[in-house]
Amino acid sequence: MIDFYQLMGVSPSVTQGELKKAWRDKARQHHPDRGGDADEFAEISKAYEVLSDPHRRQVYDLARSIAMSV
Numbered sequence: 802m803i804d805f806y807q808l809m810g811v812s813p814s815v816t817q818g819e820l821k822k823a824w825r826d827k828a829r830q831h832h833p834d835r836g837g838d839a840d841e842f843a844e845i846s847k848a849y850e851v852l853s854d855p856h857r858r859q860v861y862d863l864a865r866s867i868a869m870s871v
Contacts, residue, residue: 805848
């Protein structure tokens with residue numbers, strides 16, 4: 802399981818504003834039009850998509866806590 806928080810370079814207690822800023826920074830770095838890797842950009846976009854939606858983030862956090870306890 803990919804740790805979206807680690808991928809984005811943020812902590813699990815990140816606010817929506819901080820998350821958006823982190824996504825913008827990562828997107829600029831890894832965007833394919835700027836010489837970045839398309840797969841890396843897709844992973845970053847997926848992480849932001851999940852973490853920016855409160856319901857999906859809650860489900861992800863639950864799955865992440867279960868995966869980390871195993």
